[in-house]
Each structure stands twice: as structure tokens, then as C-alpha cells.
Amino acid sequence: MNNLLELDNLQTSFFTREGEVKAVRGVSFAVKRGEVVGIVGESGCGKSVTCKSVLKLLGSNGKVVGGHVHFMGEDLARKTPEQMRHIRGNDIAMIFQDPMTALNPVLTIGKQMSEILIRNQNLGKKAAKEKSIAMLQQVGIGNAEQRYHQYPHEFSGGMRQRVMIAIALSCHPKLLIADEPTTALDVTIQAQILRLLKQLQQQTDTAIMLITHDLGVVAQVSSRVVVMYGGLVMEQGSVEDIFYRPAHPYTRGLLASLPRQGDAGARLSPIEGSPPGLLNPPPGCPFAERCPQRMERCSSLPPMYQIKEDHQAMCWLWDSEVKHAGR
Known part of the structure; x- marks a missing residue:
């Protein structure tokens, strides 16, 4: 089997006083062994919740209410909390959003790294220390033996992110989930981390x-x-397809809103409007209210159309009747 991870119609909700927030409403995609898959979209679209659903890190009011998460052929939804504790770190690791707050400020870097190796890899203290220092060296942190004994506040933001990467990779996971790994960093450090x-x-x-x-x-x-x-996958495909042959109006809108090199002074094209609320999501295409190409049938949810191999889009524009009508 070539797919390492498969999400099939994943649905995740948060149950609040106001009602059920349908954060993820039927997400399906796969991650092959050894590939890098970028998950993009505006804040609140369901990116992070999708990935936390994989690891079952949703908090007390979050729950996967439908669909399947298959990892290496096994359904993670059927795993016990004890089994998931073994999978987290060993098989699937996660780098969380903010390196400034992800590390425990009262423990040394070495203590935090060694604890994970002792627990997950059954290493002794000496072996865990040696491997931790080696991992710090691997991610480009100089004077690793000295840094091992220092606290997070003695590291810059970029160095803390390198530590987070070292921790995530220390148990040699098969899948690494990186949640906005460069958000809090300046442009130069972002490029280094990437x-x-x-x-x-x-x-x-x-x-x-x-x-x-x-x-x-x-x-x-x-x-x-x-x-x-809006909690759904609008389009998926290769980087070349998405950037040079976008098939969904939302993807085209995202690309049009990017500043272009050499276009100094040119006006950007923002996407007008706001994303839908997921407490009462719209029954049709969630992008319809903001879409310049919306039509009557957008009031119902379109299926996922196959544009070509490995390129799909959830948009009525790819319906054979619509294309035949010349829309």
C-alpha cells in the first residue's frame, strides 16, 4: 500500500453552549510515504482540526463524529488511549504552532528531549542524552552539549523551532505534522526552517x-x-496544478491575493466577504457567497470532480451540463 495516511469523509465537531460547531465536514485525502502535502486555507477553515483529529488531540468538547482515519492500514478511531500514546511521537509526531510557548519554560531543553526518548524509545538516561545532543546537532544547533543544559528562554524563536523539530524527529516518526511551523518567525528564519x-x-x-x-x-x-x-476540501492536486492550473474559484482567489515579484505598486485582489460560520454552515458550496462565478445550483453542495489524475475540485463549474452550457 502506497498511502501512509488516508482520511475518508472525516467529520469532526465541537460541542459548545451555542451548539455543535461542525469544524470538519467531510474531508478526504491521502498522504503517501515520504511525500510533503501542504494543507492551505484561511484561518478557521479546519486545517488544524483535521490534523488534530488524526492524533485524537481534540480536547474534552471535540469529537470525530464520522468518517475514518487509516494510518498504515489501521483505523485510528478504533485505537485505545494507551495505543494512541504509543503512536504519538513514535509513528506520528507534531510540531505545534508557536515555538515560544510549546516548550516547558521551567525544564531544560535536554530534560524535555530526554524524557520523550526514555518514554517512547525505552532508552537509558545516558543514551537518551547522547541521542538528544545528536538531534540538536542534526537540526543545526551549535554547541549542542552546552545547549542541552539550557532553558527555552535562552534560545531565539528560530532556535526553539529547531528544538521542536529535533524533538518531533527524535523517535523517527513515519509522519510529521507541522502546524504553521514558521508563523511566529521573521522571513529569514522562516526560509532556514523550511x-x-x-x-x-x-x-x-x-x-x-x-x-x-x-x-x-x-x-x-x-x-x-x-x-x-469552510471545513471542506475545495481542491487538491500537485503544486504545479494548484499554482498554474487552479480549478476552483477559491484557489484562484487565493493566488490573486498574493503579491507578485516585480509587481511593486500593483494593487492586490482581495477575496471580498468572510468565511461562513460553522455553527450553522451553509447547505451548499461554502464559498458561494464570496464567489464571482456563483450560480443557482451553488445552493447545493457539489461533488468532488476529477479534473485529471491526482487533481480534483469541488465546484459545479466542472459539471458536464454547466460546461456544455458554456458557463
Whole structure:
């Protein structure tokens, strides 16, 4: 089986005082072994919730209410909490959004790294320390033996993110989920972190799910892209298809809103309007209210159309009747 991870009609909700928030409403895509898949979309579109659903890290009011999550052929929904604790870190690791707050400020870097190796890899203290130092060296942190004994506040934001990457990769996971790994970093450090992720992925053949709202980040490291909006997948395909042959109006809108090199002074084209609320999501296409090409049938949810092999879009524009009518 070539697919490492398969999401099939995944549905995740949060139950609040106001009602059921349908954060993920039927997401399907796969991640192959050793590939980098970028998951993009506006804030609140369901990117992070999709990935936390894989690891069952939804909190007390979150629940997967439908669909399946298959990892290496096994349904994670059927795993017990104890089995999931073994999978987290060993088989699937996650880099969380903010490196400034993800590390425990009262424990040394070495203590935090060694604890994971002792628990997940059954290493002794000496072996865990040696491996932790080696991982710090692998992610480009100089004076690793000295840094091992330091606290998070003694590291810059970029260095903390490198530590997070070292922790995530220390148990040699088959899948790494990186949730906005460059959000809190300046542009120069962002580029360094992305190069590091790409380099480590090539060295270890670890598959990566890269969650971001930045299409520029996706273009640098991903081979395939999943575009999400309103808790659904709007389009998915190769980087070349998404950037040069976008099939969904939302994807085209995202690309049009990007500043272009050499177009200094040119006006950007924002997407007018706001994303739909997911407490009472619309019955049809969630992008319809903001779409310049909306039509009457957009009031019902379109199926996922196959544009070509490995390129799909959820849009009525690809319906044979609509294309035949010349729309």
C-alpha cells in the first residue's frame, strides 16, 4: 500500500453552549510515504482540526463524529488511549504552532528531549542524552552539549523551532505534522526552517503534512496541495496544478491575493466577504457567497470532480451540463 495516511469523509465537531460547531465536514485525502502535502486555507477553515483529529488531540468538547482515519492500514478511531500514546511521537509526531510557548519554560531543553526518548524509545538516561545532543546537532544547533543544559528562554524563536523539530524527529516518526511551523518567525528564519524541514524529510523519508495559510511556504517545500475552506476540501492536486492550473474559484482567489515579484505598486485582489460560520454552515458550496462565478445550483453542495489524475475540485463549474452550457 502506497498511502501512509488516508482520511475518508472525516467529520469532526465541537460541542459548545451555542451548539455543535461542525469544524470538519467531510474531508478526504491521502498522504503517501515520504511525500510533503501542504494543507492551505484561511484561518478557521479546519486545517488544524483535521490534523488534530488524526492524533485524537481534540480536547474534552471535540469529537470525530464520522468518517475514518487509516494510518498504515489501521483505523485510528478504533485505537485505545494507551495505543494512541504509543503512536504519538513514535509513528506520528507534531510540531505545534508557536515555538515560544510549546516548550516547558521551567525544564531544560535536554530534560524535555530526554524524557520523550526514555518514554517512547525505552532508552537509558545516558543514551537518551547522547541521542538528544545528536538531534540538536542534526537540526543545526551549535554547541549542542552546552545547549542541552539550557532553558527555552535562552534560545531565539528560530532556535526553539529547531528544538521542536529535533524533538518531533527524535523517535523517527513515519509522519510529521507541522502546524504553521514558521508563523511566529521573521522571513529569514522562516526560509532556514523550511530548508531544514525539506532537508530532513529527504534524509529520513518522513512524510510531512504542512499546515499553513501561506501559499509561498507551500510552493517551497510541498509536492502536493490540499486547499480547504469552510471545513471542506475545495481542491487538491500537485503544486504545479494548484499554482498554474487552479480549478476552483477559491484557489484562484487565493493566488490573486498574493503579491507578485516585480509587481511593486500593483494593487492586490482581495477575496471580498468572510468565511461562513460553522455553527450553522451553509447547505451548499461554502464559498458561494464570496464567489464571482456563483450560480443557482451553488445552493447545493457539489461533488468532488476529477479534473485529471491526482487533481480534483469541488465546484459545479466542472459539471458536464454547466460546461456544455458554456458557463
